Amino acid sequence: MATVAEYLLPRPYERWAVLAGDELTEPAPPVPAAKRRWLYRHGFRARAAHLYDFETYGPEEYLSDAQRYVGAYYLNGAWRDAIDNKLLCHLLLAEFDEHRPSVYGLLRGSRLHPIDEETVPTPDGGPGGRLLGRTAGPASSIPDGADWVLERLDRERLVCKRFRGGSGKQVLILASEGGGYTINGEPCTEDELRGRLDGLDEYLVTEYVRQASYAAAVYPGSVNTMRVLTMYDEEAGEAFVPIATHRFGTRRSGALDNFSQGGLSVGVDRETGRLSRGIQYLPPERPEEFERHPDTGEAITGRTVPGWAAIKADLLAIADRLSYIPYIGWDVVVTAEGDFSIIEANNNTSALIQVHEPLLREKRTRRFYERHGVL
Incomplete structure (x- = not known):
């Protein structure tokens, strides 16, 4: 119903339909009716009762779900589609x-349409063409997607993900291990893998980024990413970071690190890169806090992202360069001290990033949202 409403209702009412649809269909915590009504009056979904510290902070210090779903969604104007389209x-x-993983091609109609041309040879051994413009050679020269992927898996892991979408949904991590194959860590046969690949359409095939040792030490079962939000301050003429978090996978989240699927969300001190406690939340259960990873026992609290100052400086330089897109949620993998790869960028960021601290406590952040009509 929410999807239909997006097409039928005028802006911004279709976003209210999406908010209502998510609240009605996603797992919700058991919240008393009076509390739920209070949350709805202030623009929050029921989950906020468990995630936000309303005893310490007032509701006005948090970016509400309504503000995030409606106002913040339109903040980047026409550029929102470019940011959310991964290609x-x-x-x-x-x-x-230097901060982009290779995108080898686009799976469409069982074929792999080359994008980063130097990486995708055609079946006759010649160089692949680019997606933009005409692909070199006839249609028959475009590689068979499953054949290309299986051949490439002999050399490296690969990631397949829809060119649109977020929250780790429909992401496949492919590997060749022990004479067989795995999809998101689950064993499969060659025929099963081929069947899965043949069923993919509008999926990007990308490089699998290797994370730095500190992140692998905490949890080696997933690539553990950071979400860093940047805002462009037009008055000061510079970008800034209002909030950052680190995510770590768990046995519950599988090969992915997403908070919505059972991964840990960890607060990051924006000045020092020091990590705080990790929080895991799968409603209707209540959130749990961890100073050590619940599966590996490795310390989380007190660790520091290696080279955080350089990482933040480089991200801010990119955000300054893209100042015409003032609001970006970056998903990055730290690959070495001071170095990182941008897995994807997001037009919006989940309000759940505030589980560690409210976004609107700082005047600069509040002014940004006010200037763009979100508040």
Whole structure:
């Protein structure tokens, strides 16, 4: 119903339908009716009762779900589609190639349409063409997707993900292990893998990014990413970071690190890169806090992201360069001290990022949202 409403209702009412649809269909915590009514009056979904510290902070210090779903969604104007489209975003970041994983191609109609041409040879051994413009050679020269992927898996892991979408939904991590194959860590046969690949459409095939040792030590079963939010301050003429978190996978989240699927969300001190406690939340259960990883026992609280100052400086330089897109949620993998890869960028960021601290406590952040009509 929410999807239909997005097409039928005028802006911004369709976003209210999406908010209502998510609240009605996603797992919700048991919240008393009076508390739920209070939350709804202030623009929050029921889950906020468990995630936000309303005893310490007032509701006005949090970016509400209504403000996030409606106002913040439109903040980037026409550029929101370019940011949320993973292929267009990859091309938009061409200037910063050292921070981009390779995108080998687009799976469509069982074929792999090359994008980063130097990486995808055609069946006759010649160079692959680019997606933009005409692909070199006849249609028959475009590689068979399953054949190309299986051949490539002999050399490296691969990631398949829809060119749109978020929250780790429909992400496949493919590997060749012990003479067989795995999809998101689950064993499968070659025929099963081929069947899965043949069923994919509009999926990007990308490089699998290797994380730095500190992140692998905490949890090696997933690539553990950071979500860093940047805002462009037009008055000061510079970008800034209002909030950052680190995510770590768990046995419950499988091969992915997403908070919505059972991963840990960890607060990051924006000045020092020091990690705080981890929080895991799968409603209707209550959130749990961890100073050590619940599966590996490795310390989380007190660790520091290696080279955080350099990472933040480089991200801010990119955000300054893209100042016409003032609001970006970056998903990055730290690959070495002071170095990182941008897995994707997001037009919006989940309000759940505030589980560690309210976004609107700082005047600069509040002014940004006010200037753009979100508050």
